[in-house]
Amino acid sequence: MSLRVATRRSFERLAPYQAPVEGRAGKLRLDFNENTEGCPPGVLRALRRLTREQVAMYPEYQAATRRLARFFRVRPEELLLTNGVDDALRLMVDTFVEEGTGVLLAEPTFTMYRFYAALAGAQVLALRYDRAMRFPLDEALHVLRRGAAAPRLLFIANPNNPTGTLVAPGALERILKAASRTLVVVDEAYFEFSGVTVLPWIRRHERLVVLRTFSKAAGLAGLRLGCLFANRRLAGVLRTACSPFNVNSVALVAAEAVLGDPGFVRRYVRQVTRSRAELQKALERLGIRAYPSAANFVLADFGGRAPELLRGLERRGILLRDRPADLGRRGPVRITVGTRAQTRRLIRELEKLW
Numbered sequence: 001m002s003l004r005v006a007t008r009r010s011f012e013r014l015a016p017y018q019a020p021v022e023g024r025a026g027k028l029r030l031d032f033n034e035n036t037e038g039c040p041p042g043v044l045r046a047l048r049r050l051t052r053e054q055v056a057m058y059p060e061y062q063a064a065t066r067r068l069a070r071f072f073r074v075r076p077e078e079l080l081l082t083n084g085v086d087d088a089l090r091l092m093v094d095t096f097v098e099e100g101t102g103v104l105l106a107e108p109t110f111t112m113y114r115f116y117a118a119l120a121g122a123q124v125l126a127l128r129y130d131r132a133m134r135f136p137l138d139e140a141l142h143v144l145r146r147g148a149a150a151p152r153l154l155f156i157a158n159p160n161n162p163t164g165t166l167v168a169p170g171a172l173e174r175i176l177k178a179a180s181r182t183l184v185v186v187d188e189a190y191f192e193f194s195g196v197t198v199l200p201w202i203r204r205h206e207r208l209v210v211l212r213t214f215s216k217a218a219g220l221a222g223l224r225l226g227c228l229f230a231n232r233r234l235a236g237v238l239r240t241a242c243s244p245f246n247v248n249s250v251a252l253v254a255a256e257a258v259l260g261d262p263g264f265v266r267r268y269v270r271q272v273t274r275s276r277a278e279l280q281k282a283l284e285r286l287g288i289r290a291y292p293s294a295a296n297f298v299l300a301d302f303g304g305r306a307p308e309l310l311r312g313l314e315r316r317g318i319l320l321r322d323r324p325a326d327l328g329r330r331g332p333v334r335i336t337v338g339t340r341a342q343t344r345r346l347i348r349e350l351e352k353l354w
């Protein structure tokens, strides 16, 4: 059946729609890098105090923006609230990409960079991480120095999803120097786990955008809240293209409750760091290759038995993420690292199946 209405030309080249995974509640969710413990308890208390008027009103952003800006040590003009990092990515693309515009990225990486770029009809320039999962720095520098033919956007997840690897600050500095005509988007969704950030650099680099999210360590994935940071001029441009009510007021109440309990995220991160070491050791013991990670997940190579092992774990109520596309063959599996008890349960089941 024909729609009789044309889609954007770029739409024809999109990969077919894949429904997000459903029915995960109650299982051990080691597949989406969420906080596996749940949100801070103070969030639920704050949500219970919401009034009928608050819910009935369109959201207001000024007070929350000020408090978040103070927390992140930036000025309110340097911060945009977004409906998750996803919304920030779409905003970047909506503002700067048109049919044929170059967008640079290095794969494997977060799939939404390619998705939004392709939806807008961008010419996606995809470099590859090497076999040791190192960022292709020299190639990236080369592409950025193409003058007028340089891409308009470069997306870097740092730490990268799904590799868990970090681009060192020195390398990022070289990238930013080379990017004289390119906006560099550094997605720090896993900052709490890595402790590495270039957020203060937004004052020095006018083409730098830094992204953070409340979906991972902070445990608010279901409420959708992200933060986009840039110098005030660039932030002003982006604000013009932003939907006026992109973030809901419940997410803002929840975010304030997260900020009010910094110990929760700190303790969770400490626990994940210990669990990650324990998981790495167990994988090594089993002879499963795994890459070093600065985030709350580990990319492991289960080889040809990956599908069978994943099905076995799923039958035991444990979800992992199959990433066959990432290395161009069966085997890579991304494992979210949760609490120590959850990690031990995974290791026990994996030892039985391996």
Ligand SMILES: *Cc1c(COP(=O)(O)O)cnc(C)c1O
Pocket: 033, 083, 084, 085, 086, 087, 110, 157, 160, 161, 187, 189, 212, 213, 214, 215, 216, 221, 225, 226
């Ligand atoms: C999970 C993840 C995000 C989070 O996106 P939200 O839309 O904020 O939930 C962003 N970037 C990367 C690299 C991620 O892995």
